[in-house]
Amino acid sequence: MSYITYLFDFDYTLADSSRGIVLCFRNVLTLNGYTEVTDEQIKRTIGKTLEESFSLLTGVTDACRLADFKAAYVKEADTHMTVNTFLFPETEAVLTALKASGARIGIISTKYRYRIRELLDRYFPEGFIDIIVGGEDVKAAKPSPEGLLFAIGQLHADKASTLYIGDSTVDAETAQAAGVDFAGITHGVTTREELAAYPHLLISDTLEELPGLPLYRLPSPPPFCGKRD
Known part of the structure; x- marks a missing residue:
């Protein structure tokens, strides 16, 4: 095709972005007393909505509390996400x-x-x-x-x-x-x-x-060791 x-x-x-996602979830969960959640559990929720993820990780189903978790996560992500992706x-x-x-x-x-x-x-x-x-x-x-x-x-x-x-x-x-x-x-x-x-x-x-790419393997980009402009 x-x-x-x-x-x-x-x-x-x-x-x-797993490093940033785990960090942001960890900060919010710890602040709210959920200290037993593992990194692997957090990673398994990647791709779901924040509300779904927090519900799975905490057992909380109250929409208002999940919205609070989400708002706290977004604030953490503004600081930690891009630099850790x-x-x-x-x-x-x-x-x-x-x-x-x-x-x-x-x-x-x-x-x-x-x-x-x-x-x-x-x-x-x-x-x-x-x-x-x-x-x-x-x-x-x-x-x-x-x-x-x-x-x-x-x-x-x-x-x-x-x-x-x-x-x-x-x-x-x-x-x-x-x-x-x-x-x-x-x-x-x-x-x-x-x-x-x-x-x-x-x-x-x-x-x-992926189909549509050359049959040979693409060359890997050179290692990046600095800040991109």
């Missing part, structure tokens, strides 16, 4: 290769759009990413297909030539609900076996195996 539109999840697909080694080269081939590129995430842009602006020129749909842009979070279908509509894309790439079963469910092909990436904590339970084009441990 030939794809001309590639839509990506963000966390654990294009970037590793890093693109995976192949991300920059893969997105650049796709863009050079004429493909359209988008991101659909539960993360706030402005925070995604804050990181990507360090690596890509303005307008490089064709569309970013953040958590604030939809009424229903993934696995609802709302965000994915919105991006497809805005890009005037065809479902048959659109591939959605993500790392979690939530992403797989989102692609299935939207009626588009799915590629699973095992950058995160979701296993290959968990992803394989859903319809998929491929499951890989690297973005370099």
